[in-house]
Amino acid sequence: MPLEPRVPHTMEIGSATIRCLVVDDHVLVRQGVRRLLEDEPDVEIVDEAGSAAEAVQKALQHRPDVVLMDIGMPGLSAFEAARVIRKNCPDTRLLFLTMYEDEEYVLQCLEAGGAGYVVKDTSAQQLVGALREVHRGGRYVSPQVFGKLVENFQSRNQGTSVQPRGSLLTPREREVLKLLAEGNPVKAVAGILGLSAKTVEVHKFNLMRKLELHNKAQLVTYAIRKKIVKVPLGA
Numbered sequence: 001m002p003l004e005p006r007v008p009h010t011m012e013i014g015s016a017t018i019r020c021l022v023v024d025d026h027v028l029v030r031q032g033v034r035r036l037l038e039d040e041p042d043v044e045i046v047d048e049a050g051s052a053a054e055a056v057q058k059a060l061q062h063r064p065d066v067v068l069m070d071i072g073m074p075g076l077s078a079f080e081a082a083r084v085i086r087k088n089c090p091d092t093r094l095l096f097l098t099m100y101e102d103e104e105y106v107l108q109c110l111e112a113g114g115a116g117y118v119v120k121d122t123s124a125q126q127l128v129g130a131l132r133e134v135h136r137g138g139r140y141v142s143p144q145v146f147g148k149l150v151e152n153f154q155s156r157n158q159g160t161s162v163q164p165r166g167s168l169l170t171p172r173e174r175e176v177l178k179l180l181a182e183g184n185p186v187k188a189v190a191g192i193l194g195l196s197a198k199t200v201e202v203h204k205f206n207l208m209r210k211l212e213l214h215n216k217a218q219l220v221t222y223a224i225r226k227k228i229v230k231v232p233l234g235a
Contacts, residue, residue, distance in 0.1 A: 017134045018043045021062060023055040023069040023078075024097070029120075030075040033068065033097070038125050043131065052081035059085045064092055066135055071105060072227065076192055077178050079112040079171060086113035091133045097127070100227055101145050111171055116140040168210050173227070176203040180216070181223030 020043055024030040030048050037043045046062040049055040052069070053076045067085060071078045082094050088156055094114035096109045109117050117136040118127055119142045130140040169177065172193075179189040186204065190197045213219050223229045 005098045016042070016065075016135075018121065018131060019046050019062070019065045020044065020131065021047055021049060021064040021067045022056055023052070023058075023067060023201040025070065025071075025073040029070070033127075035130070037068075037131070040128055043128075052076040052078050056081050056084050059089055061094060065090055065093055066093045066131060067093050068131065069099060071096055071109075071231075074182055074229075075179075077175055079108050080175050081115065082109070082112035082114060093137075095131060095140070101142075102227070103145075104226075106141065106145060108171065108174065117145060118142050119145060160225055163165050169207055173203050173207040173210075176200055177207050177219065177223060178228050180204060181220045181229045 001154075008014075009202075020037060022030055022034050022037070022045060024033065027050070030050070030096075034045050034048060040132055046064050047058045047164070049058045052173050055067060055069055056076075058076075067082075069078050069082070078096065081108070082096075086093055092116045093116075094109075094112070095118065097115050097118050097120060098105065099120045101119055106117050114128050118138060118140065120129045122130075122142055133140045152204065175193060179192060180186075184192070186197050186200050190200045195202070208219065211222060213222060215235060
């Protein structure tokens with residue numbers, strides 16, 4: 001997993017065009033990333049999406065080489081969308097672009113089938129390099145995030161770290177936590193995830209037990225603190 005991917009100054013001779021889908025719920029960010037990538041001679045932006053659900057739809061429509069996707073979007077989570085895309089478009093690679101540097105998010109991305117994890121304060125050169133590395137079949141993690149992973153791994157080996165409660169949650173429990181914290185009722189969560197309401201209730205009970213939470217207010221506070229959901233503008 002390279003820390004600094006090879007970044008050619010010009011398009012490599014014989015290299016294939018990278019067909020990319022850009023996904024972010026902020027229009028300015030999405031358009032900025034699109035313009036940046038469109039300046040590269042070997043990158044073609046096939047479309048944009050403003051949500052994870054739309055990303056699934058656009059990915060099935062265009063079958064892009066790479067989906068460049070934000071993490072913190074409302075509604076269906078990026079991780080659930082990633083799993084659906086990987087299942088239905090096995091040749092499509094997933095590169096996450098996010099503001100979060102938490103180890104837990106990196107692990108969730110890998111569990112969902114992601115091939116790369118880039119933080120938004122990275123340089124344009126690194127982003128393009130990560131896109132090319134992932135398209136070639138490699139993997140990429142931003143250097144600052146990779147450094148934290150190494151530090152945490154060393155700490156665990158020395159017995160100085162405590163496993164965070166959130167890491168005990170299953171991927172599905174994290175999906176349910178996110179949707180409930182966004183204010184969705186149980187029936188709506190069931191519809192979004194394609195589950196029964198009874199199954200969602202079981203997940204809700206398990207995650208609240210594991211996190212030692214006792215009501216919805218505590219659940220929302222936990223989700224905001226862990227950056228699982230975004231604080232509404234003006235809040």
